[in-house]
Every structure is written in C-alpha cells, then in structure tokens.
Amino acid sequence: xxxxxxxxxxxxxxxxxxxxxxxxxxxxxxxxxxxxxxxxxxxxxxxxxxxxxxxxxxxxxxxxxxxxxxxxxxxxxxxxxxxxxxxxxxxxxxxxxxxxxxxxxxxxxxxxxxxxxxxxxxxxxxxxxxxxxxxxxxxxxxxxxxxxxxxxxxxxxxxxxxxxxxxxxxxxxxxxxxxxxxxxxxxxxxxxxxxxxxxxxx
Numbered sequence: 001x002x003x004x005x006x007x008x009x010x011x012x013x014x015x016x017x018x019x020x021x022x023x024x025x026x027x028x029x030x031x032x033x034x035x036x037x038x039x040x041x042x043x044x045x046x047x048x049x050x051x052x053x054x055x056x057x058x059x060x061x062x063x064x065x066x067x068x069x070x071x072x073x074x075x076x077x078x079x080x081x082x083x084x085x086x087x088x089x090x091x092x093x094x095x096x097x098x099x100x101x102x103x104x105x106x107x108x109x110x111x112x113x114x115x116x117x118x119x120x121x122x123x124x125x126x127x128x129x130x131x132x133x134x135x136x137x138x139x140x141x142x143x144x145x146x147x148x149x150x151x152x153x154x155x156x157x158x159x160x161x162x163x164x165x166x167x168x169x170x171x172x173x174x175x176x177x178x179x180x181x182x183x184x185x186x187x188x189x190x191x192x193x194x195x196x197x198x199x200x201x202x
Contacts, residue, residue, distance in 0.1 A: 003192050005033055005077040007043040007123075010093035012083065014047040021167035022081040025123040028173055029079055029155055032185035038077065038192075044068065047092050055101040065099050076192045077119045078147070080138060084126030084158070089134040097138070103145040110202025113146030117195045119188050120147040125167045127159035148195065150187040155180045 007030070011020040023043065030040040049068060052059035058066045072078055082093035103113040120142045124131045135154040143149060157177050159165045 001196075003038045003076045003189055003196070004074075005030075005038050005040045005079055006072060006075040007040060007079040007081060008046055008072075008093075008096060009043050010046050010080070010082040010090055010096060012047060012085070012090055012092060014045070016045045016048055019168050020045075021125040021169075022083055022123060024168040025125050025155065025157060025177075026079055026081045028177060028181045029121070029123055029185065032178075032181040033077075033189065035182070036185045036189040038185065038189050040079070041075065042071075043081075044071070046096060051092075051095050051099065053095065053098070055098055057099070057102040057106065069099070073114050073118070075118070076196060077121065077188055079121055079123055080142070081123040081125075082134065082138070084124060084128055084130040084134050087128065087130040087133065089137045093138065097141045097145075100142075100145045108202070112200060112202040115142075115146035116148075116202070117199045118147060119150055119192045119195070120153070121150065121184055121188050122154040122156075124154060124156040125158070127163050127166055129158060129161060131156035131158050148191065150184075150191045152180065152183045152187055155184050 007026045009022045011022045049064035051065050052063045082090045122135050124134050139149050157167045
C-alpha cells in the first residue's frame with residue numbers, strides 16, 4: 001500500500017494565493033518523496049484555518065482543529081513546514097503543537113497516543129539564523145506527543161544574515177537542499193513502511 005504524506009504549511013501568510021517560501025521547500029520534499037513512492041496528498045495552509053487556542057482536540061464552535069486533526073492522523077507522514085521568526089519556530093506552528101498536547105490523554109488500551117507509528121519531518125526556511133533551534137523545538141514537542149522522528153528529519157534553508165532573499169526567490173534549489181531532501185525522504189519512507197507493518201507494542 002502506498003504511503004501517504006500530508007504537509008502543514010505554517011507560514012504566517014493566511015492567503016493560500018500568496019507565495020510562500022515554506023510552500024517552495026515543501027515542494028522540494030514532495031518531489032523527493034514521490035521518488036520513494038510516497039504520495040503527498042495535500043498541503044494545508046494552516047493560517048487560513050481557525051485553529052483556536054487551547055490544548056483539547058475540540059475547542060468548540062468554529063474550531064477547525066478537529067477536521068485538521070482527523071486529516072493529519074489519516075496519513076503516515078506529516079511534513080511540518082515553518083518559517084523562522086525572531087530566531088525561532090513561528091507562532092502558527094506552535095499553535096498546532098499546542099493542540100496536539102491533547103494526544104497525551106487520548107491513548108488506546110495499550111497506552112499508545114493516536115500519533116504512535118506515524119512519522120514527522122520538518123521543512124524550515126528563513127532569511128535569518130535559527131533553523132537548528134527551530135527544529136529542536138519542533139522535534140522535542142513532536143516526540144512528547146508520540147510522533148516518530150527519523151534520522152535526517154529536517155530539510156532547511158536560511159539566507160544571508162540580515163539579508164532579504166527568500167527561498168522562493170532562488171533561481172534553483174541549492175544542491176545541499178536537494179541532497180538533504182532525498183535523504184529525508186529515503187529515511188522517512190523506509191521507517192514509515194516498517195512501522196506500518198510492525199506497530200509499536202505499547
């Protein structure tokens with residue numbers, strides 16, 4: 001059975017029609033995953049949704065998280081895309097992580113959270129430093145709420161310090177970004193396939 005991936009674009013730009021460097025890097029990963037037989041079914045522009053603040057799986061009327069949660073958990077791999085803002089993970093990405101806190105209480109009879117056996121990888125972009133810090137924030141939080149993180153799980157690009165060039169403005173994808181995307185896709189697809197066949201025992 002083909003593995004399925006879902007991308008969460010946590011750009012601060014709420015208009016899906018507005019160009020996003022995070023989208024551009026997710027596209028690089030989409031191409032790398034397709035080589036490994038993994039289908040990226042959709043890229044969700046999270047800022048276009050009403051994801052209410054809170055730590056439950058449903059914060060009431062108008063909350064778009066329950067539907068997004070269902071969509072996330074229907075996939076084998078989640079590509080967590082975020083820009084760097086003020087040297088750290090963006091606020092939209094943090095909102096998603098806060099809502100996943102509910103997984104801690106939503107365990108099955110063997111103590112497994114709904115995210116058990118599913119993989120998370122990251123696409124981080126920015127024209128300032130902070131990619132390692134942002135991915136460390138992200139991976140620790142995802143690990144806390146049950147996600148599996150494969151080796152080489154982050155593909156990132158940062159521009160010149162205090163510069164103005166964005167990833168989406170580059171004429172071509174840098175070789176190291178393409179190489180890293182390929183390793184990420186290979187490791188994540190391999191591990192996702194293994195976990196699908198042999199789930200965690202709990």
